[in-house]
Each structure stands twice: as C-alpha cells, then as structure tokens.
Amino acid sequence: MADSVEPTGPAEADSASGAAAADKPAGRRRVGVLLVVAVLAFLIDLGSKLLVVARLENHAAIKVIGDVVTLQVIRNSGAAFGMGQALTVVFTMIASAVIVVIWRIARRLYSLPWAIALGLLLGGALGNLTDRLFRAPGVFRGHVVDFISVQHFAVFNLADSAIVCGGILVVLLSFRGSNPDGSVHQPAEKGEK
Structure with a gap:
C-alpha cells in the first residue's frame, strides 16, 4: 500500500494544488x-x-x-493556378478531410503556436469549402471566388x-520539433540510435 502525504498546513495545501494545476496542460x-x-x-474570407x-x-x-497587384x-x-478544374468534387472531399483531421488533432492540442496554425488552416479550408458547397454551379461543384491577382x-x-500562412507555420513548428500536444521532440545525440 502506497503512503500518501497530506499537506499539514494551508501553505502546503496551496503549493500542492498549485503543483497539480501546473501539471495539467491548458x-x-x-x-x-x-x-x-x-x-x-x-x-x-467570407466578408471579403x-x-x-x-x-x-x-x-x-x-x-x-x-x-503588379490588382x-x-x-x-x-x-486549385491554385486553375489546375484540376475537372476535380472540383475531389477538392471538396479533400477540404472536408482536412477539417476532420484538424478537429481530431484539436482533441490533444496544448500548443499555442499549433493552435494558431491549425486555426488558420481550418478557417481557410472552411472558407473555400463554403464556396464549393454553396456557390454556382451547384453543391460540391461550386466555384471558389478568387480576387487578389498578383502579376505572374x-x-x-x-x-x-x-x-x-498556416501551412508555413506548421512546417516551421515541425522543423523546430514542436508537437501539437505541447511536447518538443529532442533530436538524438550523436552516437545515439
């Protein structure tokens, strides 16, 4: 049977509860x-x-x-550069899958930078998915409204x-070894396998 140590005074009780709270991720x-x-x-995106x-x-x-910019x-x-114009339904399914994956990751999300990155990805995917679902010529075949034109x-x-922006942030966080759960991947020391 394991011994448990009870705090004997209010100061110890506060420090014990503070330590327990510090162990819980936000x-x-x-x-x-x-x-x-x-x-x-x-x-x-929708308003614009x-x-x-x-x-x-x-x-x-x-x-x-x-x-230069019109x-x-x-x-x-x-998709980008007008590629895959016959694949509108496929792009709709991909955007839907991205949303599901982000939502699954969100269940164990404790990193603020990852929350921002995934929020940008989710908001952007929802913006374009909304166009594909509700704009002409029809559901799952709607055309996305693009309007910022940069020469070439x-x-x-x-x-x-x-x-x-969300994708770039995900790549940077991954290169830094940061994980969505707040942990940091430490590279192996030389000589370790």
Whole structure:
C-alpha cells in the first residue's frame, strides 16, 4: 500500500494544488484559440468575398499596385493556378478531410503556436469549402471566388492566404520539433540510435 502525504498546513495545501494545476496542460484554452482563429479567418474570407462579388464582379480590375497587384473576381473550379478544374468534387472531399483531421488533432492540442496554425488552416479550408458547397454551379461543384491577382502568379483569396500562412507555420513548428500536444521532440545525440 502506497503512503500518501497530506499537506499539514494551508501553505502546503496551496503549493500542492498549485503543483497539480501546473501539471495539467491548458488544453481547453488552446482549442479555444484554434476556434477563434478559424472563425476570424473564415469570417474575414467570407466578408471579403461577399464584398468583391457585390462591388467588382463584371467590372474592370482595380489596380492596387500598378499592374503588379490588382483586384478582379475570378470563379475558380480548380486549385491554385486553375489546375484540376475537372476535380472540383475531389477538392471538396479533400477540404472536408482536412477539417476532420484538424478537429481530431484539436482533441490533444496544448500548443499555442499549433493552435494558431491549425486555426488558420481550418478557417481557410472552411472558407473555400463554403464556396464549393454553396456557390454556382451547384453543391460540391461550386466555384471558389478568387480576387487578389498578383502579376505572374495565381489569383487567390484570403482563405488561400490563411491556408498558406498556416501551412508555413506548421512546417516551421515541425522543423523546430514542436508537437501539437505541447511536447518538443529532442533530436538524438550523436552516437545515439
């Protein structure tokens, strides 16, 4: 039978409860961060698309920085650079799978940087998935609204930007050895196997 040591005074009780609280990861707060970032990314993307469709569709491009950056509405059935235009249903399924994977990771999410990265990915995926589900020509075949045109580059939207920023952050965190659960992978010492 194991002996348990009870705190004898209020100071020891406070330090014992403080130590127990320090051992518990702040998981709920990290999922909250993921959700806040995802909702913000989604709403900013949705709002920007509603605005540009209402104001720019069927109008000439607006020059933001000369001919280098312009705003013009493009309906994209494919992926970046218009690739895979016949694969709209596949892209819809991939976005849905990404959302499910992020949600599964969120159950054990204790890292703030990972919460931000995954929130950006989730918000961006939801933004483009919303277009694919609810825009013409129909459910699972909808065209994504892209409107930021950079010369010699793809036309994209803010959901795409969130996905790229989230993806870059995931790569950087992975290279640093940071894991979504808050642990840090330590590289093996030389000579260890």
